[in-house]
Amino acid sequence: xxxxxxxxxxxxMCRPQYFxxxxxxxxxxxxxxxxxxxPDADEQWTTLHRLMRDGAHVELIEPEPNLPDMPFTxxxxxxxxNTVLLSNFRYAERQTEEKxxxxxxxxxxxxxHKLPREISFEGAGDAxxxxxxxxxxxxxxxxxxxxxxxxxEKLFGLEVIPLELTDPRFYHLDTCFCPxxxxxxxxxxxxxxxxxxxxxxSRIPVESAILVDEKDALKFACNAVSMGGKVILNSASDDLxxxxxxxxxxxxxxxxxxxxxxxxxxxxxxLRLEEPV
Numbered sequence: 610x611x612x613x614x615x616x617x618x619x620x621x622m623c624r625p626q627y628f629x630x631x632x633x634x635x636x637x638x639x640x641x642x643x644x645x646x647x648p649d650a651d652e653q654w655t656t657l658h659r660l661m662r663d664g665a666h667v668e669l670i671e672p673e674p675n676l677p678d679m680p681f682t683x684x685x686x687x688x689x690x691n692t693v694l695l696s697n698f699r700y701a702e703r704q705t706e707e708k709x710x711x712x713x714x715x716x717x718x719x720x721x722h723k724l725p726r727e728i729s730f731e732g733a734g735d736a737x738x739x740x741x742x743x744x745x746x747x748x749x750x751x752x753x754x755x756x757x758x759x760x761x762e763k764l765f766g767l768e769v770i771p772l773e774l775t776d777p778r779f780y781h782l783d784t785c786f787c788p789x790x791x792x793x794x795x796x797x798x799x800x801x802x803x804x805x806x807x808x809x810x811s812r813i814p815v816e817s818a819i820l821v822d823e824k825d826a827l828k829f830a831c832n833a834v835s836m837g838g839k840v841i842l843n844s845a846s847d848d849l850x851x852x853x854x855x856x857x858x859x860x861x862x863x864x865x866x867x868x869x870x871x872x873x874x875x876x877x878x879x880l881r882l883e884e885p886v
Contacts (some may be wrong), residue, residue, distance in 0.1 A: 618665035619838045621713075625654045625680045626672040630871050634700045635780045650867040654680065657841070657863045657875055664837050668882065670713045671870065676706050681873045683783060685710040686732040687745075689744035689765045692720045696732040699752050706873040722764055730757040733880055734781035736769075741792035742812075744768040748782025750775060750802075758774040770812065779826070783876045787831045793856045795833070797817040797826035800842040819856070825849050829865075829874035843874040 628650050630641045645668035648721055661667050672679055685706070686693040693714050698704045714721050724730050735753040737746045745765065749755045750773045758769040772782060776799065779785035794813050798806050798820060809818075825859045828844035835841075839859045843866075850860040 617883060620661055620667050620834075621670060621682045621685070621880040621882055622658060622661070622664055622667055622878060623655075623670045623672050623680045623682050624705050625650050625868075627674055627677055628654075628672075628680050628868075629677045631677050632702050633873040634702055636778050637869060641870035646706070646871055653793065653863070653865050654661070654878065656746060657878060659765075660841050660863055661834070661836075661879060664839070668717075670709070673706075673709055676703075676709070678703055678832055678871065679706050680868075681734075681871075681877040682710075682733045683873075683877050684734045686714070686879055687736045687738075687761065687765075688719070688733070688880065688882055689738060689767070691718065692722065692764070693760065694722045694730070694732075694764055695722065697724050697726060697728060697730050699729040699731065724757060724760055726802050728756050728760070730832075731781060734783050734877065736761060737782055737786065737788055738767075739788040739794070741788070744770055746782065746788065747771050748774045748786070751777060751780040770808070772805040772808065774800055775802045776800045780872065781877075783832055784829060784872070785821075785826060785831050787833050787835070787840075787876070789819075789835050789853075789856065789858060791856060793817050793819055793858075795821055795831055795853075797821045797823070797831055799823065800826070806877065819849075819852050821849060822846075829869060832874040832876040834875045834879050841875045843869065 629645045686695045731752040735748040745767050747758050747769050754868050758771050762769040779800035786796040788794050830845050833840045833842035839861050841861050845860050853860050
C-alpha cells in the first residue's frame with residue numbers, strides 16, 4: 610500500500626446512508642423501486658471504499674436525507690485542476706444535490722463554475738478526461754446536452770470530443786466508455802450512434818481500443834476506476850481481464866449489485882479530484 614504522504618490520486622465519495630431506488634429515471638431502476646438491501650449496499654460500498662483508499666486519498670461528502678442518488682458523486686461536476694464545472698441535473702429528483710456539492714467544492718477551495726440553467730450537464734458521468742490525448746470525451750443524448758461541449762472547451766482549454774449515446778441503458782458516457790492510463794480506451798461501441806462509432810474508430814487506434822461485448826457491458830465493466838496500475842470494476846469476464854492485463858493494468862473486482870439497481874457502479878460512486886490541467 611502506498612504511503613499516504615506520497616499519494617496523488619484523490620477522490621470524492623459519499624456514504625450510502627440514504628441510498629435506495631425511490632423513483633425511475635433510467636432503465637436500470639425499473640423493477641427495482643424499494644428493492645435495495647441496505648446492509649448489502651453498505652457492505653459493497655465499504656469494500657469499494659477500502660480498495661480506493663489502498664492507493665488514493667478519499668474524501669467524503671456528508672449524505673443528505675431524501676437524496677438517494679447522492680452516493681453517485683461522479684455526477685457532481687467535472688474537475689480539471691482546481692476548477693470544477695458543476696452539474697445541471699436533467700431530472701428534478703437529483704437537482705437538490707447541486708447545492709450540497711457546490712458548498713463542498715467551495716469549502717474545499719475549488720474555483721466553481723456553472724452552466725446556464727437550461728443546459729443539462731451531468732459532470733464526470735458524461736465528461737471524461739483522457740490524459741493521454743489531452744482531450745475531454747463528452748457523452749450527450751440522454752442526460753447531457755451537446756451545447757455543454759462549447760462551454761467545457763472554453764473553460765478548460767481542452768478539446769471536447771462529443772459522442773452521441775443512443776442506447777438508454779447506457780445513459781451516461783461512463784457507463785460504456787473508460788479512458789485508461791497509457792492511451793487505451795475500453796468501450797461498448799453499440800451504445801453510440803453510427804456516426805460516433807465512426808468517430809471513435811478514427812480517433813482511437815485499433816491497438817488502443819479494448820472493445821467490450823454486451824455481456825460485460827451490461828455488468829458495467831466500463832464503469833471502472835483506474836488508479837496506479839489497477840482498474841476497479843464491478844465485474845469482468847476472463848477475456849476482458851486478460852486484455853486489461855496486456856496493457857499492464859490489473860483488474861480488481863468490487864461487486865456492486867445493489868448499486869446496479871440504480872444504474873451505477875464503481876466509477877459512478879467516485880469523483881476524481883486531482884485531474885491535471
